[in-house]
Amino acid sequence: MSIRVDGVSKSFGTFKALDNVSLDVPQGTLLALLGPSGSGKTTLLRIIAGLEWPDSGRIEEDGTDITDRHARQRDVGFVFQHYALFRHMSVFENIAFGMRVRKAPQADVKSRVDELLHLVRLDNLGARKPAQLSGGQRQRVALARALAIRPRILLLDEPFGALDAKVRVELRQWLRRLHDEIGMTTVFVTHDQEEAFELADDVVVMNEGHVEQRGTPEEVFDKPASPFVMDFLGNVNVYHGRVENGRAFWHGVPIDYPDYPHAQARAARVYLRPHELDIARTLSGGPSEAHQATSLPATVLRQTRTGPITRITCQPQEGGSELHVDLPSAAARQLGLQSGEAVSITPRHIRVFLPDPEYVI
Amino acid sequence: MTSKPRHAATATSPLGMLLITGAVATVGLLIVAPLASVFVDAFSNGPQAWWEALAHDPDTRHAIWLSLTVAPIAVLINTIFGVAAAWLVARFRFPGRSLLVSLFDVPFSVSPVVAGLALVLIFGRQGLLGPTLAWLAVKVIFAWPGLVLATTFVTLPLVVRELIPVMEAIGPEEEMAAVSLGANGWQVFWRVTLPNIRWALLHGVVLANARAMGEFGAVYVVSGHIAGATDTMPLRVEKLFQEYRTPASMAVASVLAALALLTLVAKVFIERQLETESQELEAARAPGADTDPTTGGLGP
Numbered sequence: 001m002s003i004r005v006d007g008v009s010k011s012f013g014t015f016k017a018l019d020n021v022s023l024d025v026p027q028g029t030l031l032a033l034l035g036p037s038g039s040g041k042t043t044l045l046r047i048i049a050g051l052e053w054p055d056s057g058r059i060e061e062d063g064t065d066i067t068d069r070h071a072r073q074r075d076v077g078f079v080f081q082h083y084a085l086f087r088h089m090s091v092f093e094n095i096a097f098g099m100r101v102r103k104a105p106q107a108d109v110k111s112r113v114d115e116l117l118h119l120v121r122l123d124n125l126g127a128r129k130p131a132q133l134s135g136g137q138r139q140r141v142a143l144a145r146a147l148a149i150r151p152r153i154l155l156l157d158e159p160f161g162a163l164d165a166k167v168r169v170e171l172r173q174w175l176r177r178l179h180d181e182i183g184m185t186t187v188f189v190t191h192d193q194e195e196a197f198e199l200a201d202d203v204v205v206m207n208e209g210h211v212e213q214r215g216t217p218e219e220v221f222d223k224p225a226s227p228f229v230m231d232f233l234g235n236v237n238v239y240h241g242r243v244e245n246g247r248a249f250w251h252g253v254p255i256d257y258p259d260y261p262h263a264q265a266r267a268a269r270v271y272l273r274p275h276e277l278d279i280a281r282t283l284s285g286g287p288s289e290a291h292q293a294t295s296l297p298a299t300v301l302r303q304t305r306t307g308p309i310t311r312i313t314c315q316p317q318e319g320g321s322e323l324h325v326d327l328p329s330a331a332a333r334q335l336g337l338q339s340g341e342a343v344s345i346t347p348r349h350i351r352v353f354l355p356d357p358e359y360v361i
Numbered sequence: 362m363t364s365k366p367r368h369a370a371t372a373t374s375p376l377g378m379l380l381i382t383g384a385v386a387t388v389g390l391l392i393v394a395p396l397a398s399v400f401v402d403a404f405s406n407g408p409q410a411w412w413e414a415l416a417h418d419p420d421t422r423h424a425i426w427l428s429l430t431v432a433p434i435a436v437l438i439n440t441i442f443g444v445a446a447a448w449l450v451a452r453f454r455f456p457g458r459s460l461l462v463s464l465f466d467v468p469f470s471v472s473p474v475v476a477g478l479a480l481v482l483i484f485g486r487q488g489l490l491g492p493t494l495a496w497l498a499v500k501v502i503f504a505w506p507g508l509v510l511a512t513t514f515v516t517l518p519l520v521v522r523e524l525i526p527v528m529e530a531i532g533p534e535e536e537m538a539a540v541s542l543g544a545n546g547w548q549v550f551w552r553v554t555l556p557n558i559r560w561a562l563l564h565g566v567v568l569a570n571a572r573a574m575g576e577f578g579a580v581y582v583v584s585g586h587i588a589g590a591t592d593t594m595p596l597r598v599e600k601l602f603q604e605y606r607t608p609a610s611m612a613v614a615s616v617l618a619a620l621a622l623l624t625l626v627a628k629v630f631i632e633r634q635l636e637t638e639s640q641e642l643e644a645a646r647a648p649g650a651d652t653d654p655t656t657g658g659l660g661p
Contacts (some may be wrong), residue, residue: 097544146542184561
């Protein structure tokens with residue numbers, strides 16, 4: 001089933017949780033709502049589920065307006081952040097709950113629950129209480145419970161947030177396979193970009209109650225639409241620079257920036273991703289004139305290795321904040337830089353965001 | 362994981378011995394000895410006399426019957442009010458919420474006699490609602506409805522106070538999950554909310570019942586003290602005592618004291634259950650140990 005969110009706003013007192021948000025989720029999509037806490041992503045998910053009402057705007061399922069429809073009648077399976085399993089019921093009864101309240105025949109309940117227990121690989125644990133399960137098992141019970149009512153939309157609120165790293169990655173891959181098998185329209189909320197990028201077909205980045213960007217994981221990562229997205233994706237060096245005559249200046253190093261051909265200089269924020277920077281040892285006697293013009297002289301402060309990537313932290317020689325450069329660990333070893341060595345850093349690719357024109361005096 | 366007393370501070374020091382002796386003496390003198398003397402006095406003429414004092418005096422019989430009627434009605438009203446009020450306070454934020462919560466405690470801080478007098482001022486013949494009640498031919502003061510009102514008033518905080526923290530700790534997520542799975546309001550309440558709060562509710566009910574059975578002050582004012590009509594057990598104890606019929610008085614008192622002991626046992630049992638449940642709640646909130654033997658088998 002497709003979902004359409006049309007101009008939805010929601011306030012809690014003076015706090016504006018959602019500000020005129022519109023969103024289309026085509027049938028069968030696995031979509032991630034990505035954003036920091038307070039960005040409105042969970043509120044949006046709850047409004048789609050009917051657990052929260054919008055102040056204005058509409059929700060449609062397959063083109064039918066369901067804004068006023070109660071959560072009971074929305075054909076939505078919802079998985080809560082902390083699972084919200086019924087703790088006094090067995091795993092079996094948890095999964096059976098949706099069918100029991102619909103007064104389904106006992107035989108149907110039994111066969112459906114057994115089928116779901118098998119699907120989530122918990123075949124022998126039907127008699128357990130939620131307290132006797134591990135976090136990952138509980139999460140799968142919550143999923144089975146949501147699937148038991150044969151929903152046409154699956155909504156998950158921070159589904160893996162409370163799990164430890166290894167289980168999280170396994171469950172993530174498992175959910176992706178499950179989605180591909182069932183093909184149900186699925187929306188999940190996360191603040192973890194890795195999770196969003198690995199799992200989702202489409203990522204919606206939210207901030208302060210509105211959508212900052214929507215796109216495939218590649219689009220969002222490679223072409224962040226706003227400084228917020230760039231910042232939120234993190235792992236980036238941010239500098240205040242300026243643009244002038246089709247060039248951006250970063251620590252005085254000019255970089256081509258054809259988007260701003262005007263002669264009048266303007267302040268701009270310059271974003272450099274650590275893996276899009278080249279680093280080279282500055283040879284004694286100083287760099288050649290040509291090299292110097294396009295690279296920044298800096299001093300190596302330290303190197304940190306995290307698995308396949310080594311991060312080199314440098315201090316620009318003219319001052320300013322530290323700069324991170326990521327290299328494949330093999331390349332870093334080959335380069336063999338020492339702390340205190342002089343290096344020159346050359347950006348392969350930069351992004352420049354100009355402040356909004358209304359702020360320009 | 363019950364905390365066992367640590368043996369680091371042994372109680373054999375002179376000061377320790379002194380404190381222990383003091384505590385035992387206080388409890389013995391103030392609680393055990395009076396309670397025991399009630400039973401000793403009640404049975405001083407043998408079980409036969411005890412039984413006759415209870416069963417063969419029509420006024421005493423009536424008092425027992427009245428207590429066994431009034432207390433359950435008051436407890437029932439309290440239970441319904443307590444669940445509804447706790448749900449309101451634990452699940453919703455609204456202006457005046459904390460004022461309302463403080464008002465729940467008024468019966469604890471007001472002297473029961475004052476509460477009884479207040480009820481007379483409102484429901485009595487000269488009271489605020491007096492003319493209306495007279496017109497409806499309903500007698501509240503000096504009749505059993507007054508006893509129910511007074512008993513309900515003094516026991517009002519017991520159930521709701523018990524439920525609010527438990528419902529707040531449990532949170533609304535399970536109820537929301539039930540709604541999203543298609544349950545209607547009653548189904549959510551009976552299948553999810555009530556099972557989750559059942560021990561706390563029972564705890565409140567037991568305490569409210571004990572208080573209702575034993576209430577004296579407020580009931581004294583509204584009852585008019587009419588033997589065979591508006592005397593409850595505590596009032597009967599006092600009246601028999603005033604009439605120098607101490608053995609009969611002690612016989613009724615022994616029933617109340619036995620009820621108190623029963624309440625104590627029930628209370629300890631329920632508190633154990635509550636302890637277990639709160640530990641389970643904590644375990645359920647924890648990220649989960651994740652020595653998860655089955656996630657490994659998630660592969661195709």
